[in-house]
Amino acid sequence: FLMERKTQVKINRKEVILAKMRKSCSCTPQKLKNFVMDFFPVLRWLPKYQCKEYIWGDVMSGLVIGIILVPQAIAYSLLAGLKPIYSLYTSFFANIIYFLMGTSRHVSVGIFSLISLMVGQVVDRELLLAGFDLNDDAPAALGDGSLQNDSLPNTTAFNLTIAGINAECGKECYAIGIATALTFVAGVYQVLMGIFRLGFISMYLSESILDGFATGASLTILTAQVKYLIGIKIPRSQGHGMLVITWINIFRNISQANLCDVITSAICIVVLVTAKELGDRYKHKLKFPLPTELVVIVVATLVSHYGKLNEVYASSVSGAIPTGFIPPKVPEFNLMLRVAVDALPLAIVSFVFTVSLSEMCAKKYAYTIRANQEMFAVGFCNIIPSFFHSFATSAALAKTLVKTSTGCQTQISGVISAMVVLLVLLFLAPLFYSLQKCVLACIIIVSLRGALRKFRDVPARYDANKVDTLVWVVTMSASALVSTEIGLLVGIVFSMLCIIVRTQRPRTALLGQIQDTSFYEDDSEYENLSTVPKVKIFRFEAPLYYANRNYFLKSLYRLTNLDPNLEAARRKKYEKKEKQHLKKGNHRTVNGLGIGETTLQLVPKQIDFQALVVDCSSISFLDTTGVNTLKEILKDYKNLNISVLLACCNPSVIDSLKRGGYFGRDFGCMQEMLFYSIHNAVLFAKDQK
Secondary structure, three states, rough: OOOOOOOOOOOOHHHHHHHHHHHHOOOOOOHHHHHHHHHOHHHHHHOOOHHHHHHHHHHHHHHHHHHHHHHHHHHHHHHHOOHHHHHHHHHHHHHHHHHOOOOOOOOOOEHHHHHHHHHHHHHHHHHHHHOOOOOOOOOOOOOOOOOOOOOOOOOOEEEEEEOOOEEEEEHHHHHHHHHHHHHHHHHHHHHHHOOOOOHHHHHOHHHHHHHHHHHHHHHHHHHHHHHHOOOOOOOOOOOHHHHHHHHHHHHHHHHHHHHHHHHHHHHHHHHHHHHHHHHHHHHOOOOOOOHHHHHHHHHHHHHHHHHOOHHHHHHHOHHHOOOOOOOOOOHHHHHHHHHHHHHHHHHHHHHHHHHHHHHHHHOOOOOOOHHHEEEEEEHHHHHHHHHHOOOEEEEOHHHHHHHHOOOOOOHHHHHHHHHHHHHHHHHHHHHHHHEEHHHHHHHHHOOOHHHHHHHHHHHHHHHHHHHHHHHHHHHHHHHHHHHHHHHHHHHHHHHHHHHHHHHHHHHHEEEEEEOOOOOEEEOOOOOOEEEEEEEEEEEEEOOOOOOHHHHHHHHHHHHOOOOOOHHHHHHHHHHHHHHHHOOOOOOOOOOOOHHHHHHHHHOOOOOOOOEEEEEEOOOOOOOHHHHHHHHHHHHHHOOOOOEEEEOOHHHHHHHHHHOOOOOOOOOOOHHOOOOOOOOHHHHHHOOOO
């Protein structure tokens, strides 16, 4: 039977586009109100805030995250190659802006190790190109943030034109200038992606790519912190192969290790890891996570200060951290041009991590987020803070999990966290002067436990899906051994190549009938299937297009044990020889056989089927080459008196076949060529003479 298709109403795309444009361009008070409330979701949910029910959870989670943020912000400044004060600015402004614009109630936006690493790599590269020495400590932070060359070590003058004034800028000033320019451009990219609704880009970053990227970047972060752990001074490697070069330099200079830093690092790592393991084991009994990092920082700072570890043992310390806020400054346009390319992967990674964590929380707690608004939120979390000496931000998995586990209910929690950071900025920052850098390195390394544990999941991942495991390994290796940006690009390209290869060489099979049923399955995978007499059923498990056309034909000929082109050529050859002998009047052939015997040899092998059924259930689409391929096999098998029947075609495949002329001009033979189930096609083939 032939099912009748519904008549599709033709849509005038021009009218639709014009109608949408008229609707978008119209401006009414109600529409303006909705736009403002959509752009600032806080205006919708804050008036409905249930203070008695939510306030305790929000305050508690906000305080816990704020306590965690402070030591992490100071520690991650090492990754970004900037002073700790800028990390604190970043954490403060990101929480405030996401409170106003974010749609996720639980995600924690702020400083993130991978983003800090990507920022730091760009900062280091530009500092080297500008002639600064990365190996010397920069001078103390300037309280007023002024641009000046104060004749301290490593303050190579670099000319910048700011607000029309030519000023000379030192290393620290130039580093934060690069970071803010990079952050501003990344934010602009994210806002533009939101305007043009390019959130679909995140679909190309699979879980395997993101996990591999995070693990590879974690290895890079770990490598960069080793020199602080053992207190050696080695050149900060840049460019491709940084991980390998850094480890070579570490082993070359291992004899210069600072014993004080080594002992401090060992103690801190043992304490942090033990506390983390105990926290994970008894987390169901703890109302909130133990603030281990803060305790370690406070104790280590006191020991360093009163033990005079910097003066006596030459242990490297954080140095002066100014209080208050540096006056805002517009990011330098000339620097934006230098980092425009670097900002693109930064923008994509920042957005993808934020949206994926937001969707995870929304699914867990049964509410919805708007991915496009999340792109705007994270974009402005980069654009606005870049004027206040901050660098790129993103949602962070570890802090988000802590936030959810401590009773967070709404974005109010972020404001509480920002207030904790503000307290440090205004009053407590100078107290961290004597904090050893090796302690900060320990905090960073221990925070990488989750990403580094992915290595333990490789066997299980391999058993689940070998291709995804290969994508993970390639992305991780490229991110660690080449660079993080190249690693991300390699992961995306390799993942796409895997998809292309899988469609180029998909599974193919001949099907057999399940006994006493109308169902058919792969004869090589299942036992006790019945072969249908005189009928071959071929399944191709991929779209049929130009890249896999040859594989389709080779698989079909191999499984059916018949190449119609070779068979037709063989028959013509024998017929031609026979005609030549008959013209000569010789009734015996060149082989010494009679005419009757030769007739038997005109078909070199017996064809054991008279119908070929192609199961199209796995063919999602056909291109022009795919349609021509099916027309080709239809013609070739017809020359051998073998009919080709198509079964289980979806509507788009049927439309492609119609447009390609597979069924003829008037579709008169369509009922005899197309079937809605394999069994119907088999029954029709059996009824043929």
